[in-house]
Amino acid sequence: MNQSLWEITLADADATQELGKQFAMVLPPNSVILLYGELGAGKTTFVQGLGEGLGIVAPIVSPTFTLINEYGEGRIPLYHLDLYRLENSDAIADLFPESYWEGQEAAPGITAIEWAERLPYRPDSYLKIELHQTEQSRQAKIEIISLSSQLQEAIQQLLTPDFPYHQKHLDDGFNHEKA
């Protein structure tokens, strides 16, 4: 049966980054990732992993002040939006976030949006990632909203029960690079 909701533990910042990197490997152009989670939950760290997976060398820094950063140098473009400073939905609508996922004005890429709860509207299909910090650990709740069954399967394979494998087996001397 196809699964569309996962909850995983992210032991440290490397695990959060690895999650982003793995998603960059499977997501096609025109993908949207909506990131939810309190201050410091790991949203930007996840996007840094996306950048790594796309082969972007430029440092990915939080666009808290610039609102949008565009990275064109990778395998496909990465659009990184941070809505934290936008107080109301009119200000967000003025940014035309949909221009990144409608694929007309911007070249089709991966769009990652921090503080997505502030969006007044959402794309038809997207990946929803909620990052959460408990007293003991960091958790990620990953939900697929209307993605193709092919993509759903790819994500299912990526989120094996022992994710992130590199993390768990880091010191056992084996090479756990995926083929």
Ligand SMILES: Nc1ncnc2c1ncn2[C@@H]1O[C@H](COP(=O)(O)OP(=O)(O)OP(=O)(O)O)[C@@H](O)[C@H]1O
């Ligand atoms: N799984 C994790 N375990 C422990 N620390 C983590 C984890 N993931 C990220 N971090 C660390 O948490 C800190 C905040 O991360 P980050 O800037 O990515 O959060 P954010 O959600 O983007 O914050 P903001 O809401 O300010 O945009 C960083 O120091 C990062 O290295």
Ligand SMILES: [Mg+2]
């Ligand atoms: Mg951030």
